[in-house]
Amino acid sequence: MSPLDWWLLLAMLLFCIGAFGVLARRNTIVVIMSLELMLNAVNIALVAIAQFRAGSQGAGVLFSLFVITLAAAEVTVGLGIVIANYRAKRTVENDHFDEMKG
C-alpha cells in the first residue's frame, strides 16, 4: 500500500470512531466531541491527499483550513443549543429529548 492509503485508512478509522460516538453516546457534549473527531479525521485525509497525491495542487490544505473554521463555528452553535436545552430541561442526556414522536 502506498503511504496515502495508510493515511486514508487512519482517517477512515477515526471517522468511524467518531460516527460510532455520535450514534451510540447519550451525552450531547460527547456527541459534539465525536462530531469534531469526524471532521478532524477528514482533515487528516485532506492534508494527506494534498501531500501524497500527484497533481493535487495542495487544495486539500486550503480545504482543511476551511473545515477547521467551520468546525469551530459548528461547535459554537451546538454548545449554544445544548446550553439552551440544559436551561429548559436540566439535562444534556439526549434520550430525554422525546417530546415528539410518530
Place this chain on the structure above:
Amino acid sequence: MSGANNDVMVILPGVVVAATALVVFMADTLVGGRKWVLPWIAAAGLIVAAGVATAQWIDVGAIGSVWDFVSGSGSGLFGGGTAESGFASMVALDKFAYYCTLLFCVIGVLTIMLSDAYMKKRRDAMGEFYGLLLLVITGMIGMAISIDVIALFVAFELMSLPTYVLAGFIRGDERSGEAAIKYFINGAFSSAILLFGLALLYAATGQTNYASIAAGLNNLGADAQSGLVIVALVLVAVGFGFKIAAVPFHWWAPDVYEGAPTPVTAFMSVGIKAGAFVGFLKLFTVAVISAPEVWTAILTILAVLTMIVGNALALPQRNLKRMLAYSSIAHAGYILLGLIAVGAGNVSVGASGERVLDTSGSSAVLFYLGAYAFMNIGAFGILVWIRNRRAFRYTLDEVAGLARSMPWTAIAMTLFMLSLTGIPPLIGFWGKLYLFTAIVNAGMTWLAVLAVIMSAVSAYYYLRVVWYMYFREAPGVAPAGAGAAEAGAVQAGAVEAGATVAGAPVTVGAAGALETGAGAAAAEATLVADDAGPAVGSAAAVVIASLGVLVLGLYPSPLISAAQGALRVLLGG
C-alpha cells in the same frame, strides 16, 4: 477572468444579502423600540439582491452555463463562452445562479412576511431572527454559484448553521429546543459524511474544481467505477439525502418540522431543500457526470423509498404540521426524479463524439422548486394565519368547520392542498408534469408510474384537510351548545370577511367569542390566540402564495421559460 472586480461581481447578490444581515444585526441594537423596521430592512435587502441578479441576467445576455463543459462545446468550464468565474474558479455566474438567486429572494421575502404574526409577540428577538434568515439565504445563494467542492461545503455549512439556531428559536420551549438539538446533531453528522465524500472525490481525482473533477474522472476511464469513486458518491449522496430529508435519512424531519416555529418550518421545507437541490444538481451533473450510472442508481433507490415511505407515513398524521413534514419528504422524492432523469437517459454521445446533455430534467427540478415554494409556504402560511386568529394546535380536528368560520382561509387552504396533490390547472400539476415527463423521456417509465400512484395516495391526506374544513362541524360542540357555537362562528366569520374587505382590524373580542362559543379545545387551552392583532404580513404572504399557485398555474410559461433559460446550453441554442 480573474481580478478583484470580477470576483466581487460574481458574488454580488450574495454580498448584498450578507451585508443586509449585518445591517439588521447592527440596527437591532440601534433602533430601540422601533423594531418594526427590521423586517423592512431585511426584505429591502433581498429585493435589492434580486434586482442585482436580474440586472446581471439581462446584462450577460446569451452566455453559456457550466453545463457547456459537459456538452463538449469547449475546453474550459464555460466553453468558449463569456460567463464569468471568480475567486480562482471557486464560484461562477450563470443563468442557473441567477434563477436560483431570484427564487431564494422570493422565498426569503415570503418567509419574512409570513413571520409577521410570529414575530409580533417576540419583538426583542427580531434582529436575530431576520439576520440569521438572511445568512441562511446567503448560504443558499452560495450553493447555487459554487463550482468547487470547497465553496460547496462552505456554502452548505453557511446554509445549515443559522438554521439550527432558527429551529430552536423559542427559548425555553422544550419542543423547539428538542427540534434544535435533533436538527443540529443530524445536520452536523450529515455534514461530516458529505465532507468525507468530497475528500474521497478529491483523493480519486486530485482536484476540487467541478470541471477538473469531471476531467479527472474522464481520464480515469474505467477506473471511474472504482471503489473509491463509488464510496465517495455514496457518502455525498448520504449527506445530500440528510439535508433534503430523503428516506432512509428522514427521521429527524417530522420532529424538527413540528418543534420549530411555523414560519421557520415553512422556510426549511422550501428554502433549505431548494438550496440543497440546486447545489447538488450542479455537483452531480457537472462534476461527476462521467459516472452517471453510480449516482443515478443511488438516487433511484433514495427516490423510490422517499416517495413510498414519505406518503405512507403522511397518511395517518392528524397534526397538520407533521402531515406537511411527511408530505415534504414525499415531495423531495418527486424532485429527485428530475436529478435521476439527468443521469439516466440524457448523457448521450453526440455524432462527433461530444457529450450531449439534455436539460429537461434539470429545468424540471428548477421549475418544481419554484412551484413548491409557493404552495408549501402558502400551506404553512395558513397554519400561521389560523394560529394568529385563534387558539390552534395544528390538529386536523381544529380545522373542522373552518369553511364556515374563516371562509377565505378555507378557500386558500383548499387551493394549496389541491396544488400539492397536483390537480390541474394549479402550479403543482405543471411541476409534476414536467418532472414525470423528464423521467419518462429518460427511459425510466416505471419510476414515473410509481410517482403517479404515490401522488394519488397523497390525495387522501391532502383532500382530507379539505373535507374536514368543508364537511365537518367544529369539534367539541355539545348538541345543546350548537346554536351558540354557530352564532359565534358566524359572527367571527362575518368579522373576518369584514376585515378582508375593509382591512379593518379584527377585535380580540370576536376571536374570543368564537373560542367561547365553539368551546374549541377550551379544556386544554394553554394556548391562546396571538393577541397582537391580525398579522397583515402573514395574510399578505398567503395571498401572494395563492396568487402564485393560481396565476402561474393558469399561465405557467414565464416560469417554465425562466427555468429552461437557466439551463440553456450554448451549443444547442
